[in-house]
Amino acid sequence: MLKRTLFAAVLLAASIAVPAPASAAAVTIPAFYTPPATLPAADGALVRTESLPLALSLPGITGTLPGTATRIMYKSTDASGGPVAVTGAYVEPAAAWRGPGARPLVVLAPGTMGQGDQCSTSLALQKGLILGSEQGQTTISIGYEVLALYRLLAKGIAVVQTDYPGLGTTDRVHTYVNRVDQGHAVLDAARAAKALPNTSITAASLVGLYGYSQGGGAVASAAELQSTYAPDVRLKATYSGAPPADLAAVTAAIDGSELAAALGWSVNGFVQSEPALRPLVDKYLSDSGRAALKSMSTMCVGDGIFGYAGRKSSSWTTSGQSLAEVTAAEPVLRAFIDEQRIGDRKPTGVVRVATGVRDNLVPHGQARTMAADWCRLGGNVVYAPIGQLESGSALLNHFGPLLTDQGTAVDWLTHRLAGLPALSTCAILPVQP
Incomplete structure (x- = not known):
């Protein structure tokens, strides 16, 4: 199992690390990522930009990436209604757009990268390759x-690719899988890209959203929030993979899996x-649980795999209950998690919801339920x-379709x-797996 996990982490270029780093690795975060004291009033307004030199090559791809990149910081609104600075990157293609009308824009919402600022996709x-090491603590992060x-x-x-709130920016912890934070960051990334000077996109450019795993949830949330939060964003279509x-x-599915560290990122x-929620967390967390959450807050996904694969959250609580059991027992926690649910609001535009039928990390059934709920709300859904074959690894079951379905x-x-x-497939969804 461990060999399969190592192979998956390298093959998928998610990120890799030496076993179990105890705290933040020594990676210098450029000054660009430190937000100013005051942000613009408008959501999507640019805070600062700079040229972003792209990595030269990737396995199987020769030459430079086909475009010119700009690192961006823009203003968004977080789940509490406050202003938040978000970073990301815009890439102007070298290739011509061969379709009709203005060149379109896609917001790419990344999958799970971790919670350390060194894990941001724009970096x-x-x-x-992001490398850092100090006193035996090492991290390596690759932008898959x-x-x-x-x-x-x-x-x-x-x-345009968003880093999400707190991933890269040094003023806060990344709010991993927070429905509103991520949905707003995706929509405001589109606004920020259109505010950039000297690009080929225009006010007439249609917008698409693309995301898998954490990114699939982020773009699904954005599609739900567009009509009320960003009606000016001309959202045409969304690809939501494994949301x-x-x-x-x-939570129940990933507990004890290769990606158990994601539980800590969520709680943080x-x-x-x-x-x-802090008093409830303090009530249940043991000293070892507090230490684990602090450690995970600076890790990339590979660090989390090597450090916490197979761990059960019951080892982090004073009661021996799992985080799922604690949540079920506490109405305040239960209500908060219920509020994070995606599928209760009709999405804008057509949405393709893709999910591996053997995915037992981000369970297939709950993604299918989201698609069915959207159908009942009158959404235009392509399910x-x-x-896929059962691999024996929850990580591979989840990430396999990231590659096999990507071209499609x-x-x-x-x-x-x-x-x-x-054409919507809502009519046939009841007979689909």
Whole structure:
């Protein structure tokens, strides 16, 4: 099992690390990522920009990436209604857009990168490989989302990638899988990209959203929030792969898995977003649990795999209960998690929901339920169950479709942005797996 996990981490270029670092690795975060004391009033307003040199190559891809990149910081609104600075990157394609109308824009919402600022996707675009080491603590982070980015740029589609609140920016902890924070950050990334000078996108450019795993949840949330939060964003279509739509189901599934560290990232972010949860967390967390959460707050996904794969959250509580059991027993926690649910609001535009039928890390069933709920609300949904063999590894079961479905997903989104219609599959969803 461990060998399969190591292979998956390298093969998928998620990130890799030496075993069990105890605290933040020594990675210098550029000054660009420190937000100013005062932010602009408008959501999506640019705070600062700079040229972003792209990594030269990736396995299987020769030459430079096909475009010119700009690192951006923009203003968004967090779940509490306060201003938040978010970083990311815009890439202007070298390839021509061959579809009708203005060159479209896709917001790429990254999958799980971790919670340390060194894990941000915009840093990974520049470095390709993020290295840090101090007193025996080492971290290595590789931006695997560049594979989808390359495919989109090759189609002549402009791409803006968000880092999400707190991932890169040094003023707060990354609010991992927070529905509102992520949805707002995605929509405001589109606004920020259109505010950049000297690009080929225009006010007429249609917008698409692309995300898998954490990113699938982020773009699904954005599609739900667009009509009320960002009606000016011309959202045409969304690809939501393996979305964590029901965090209660996801929490139970990942506990004891290779990605158990994601439980710590969730708790760290939720306590920051909702301080009223702190007394409950303090009530249940043991000293070892507090130490684990502090350690995880500075880790990339590979660090978390090597340090916490197979750990059960029951080892972090004073009562011996799992985090899922604690949540079920506490109405305040239960209500907070229920509020994170995606699927209760009709999405804007057409949405392709893809989920591996053997995914037992971000469970297939809860993603299918999100699609069915959207259908009942009258959404335009293309539900795409991805066939796969059982691998014996929850990590591989989850990340396999990231690669096997990626070409199809990019082509589907490109066709929508070119104006080709997509027929809803809501009528046949009841007989689909």
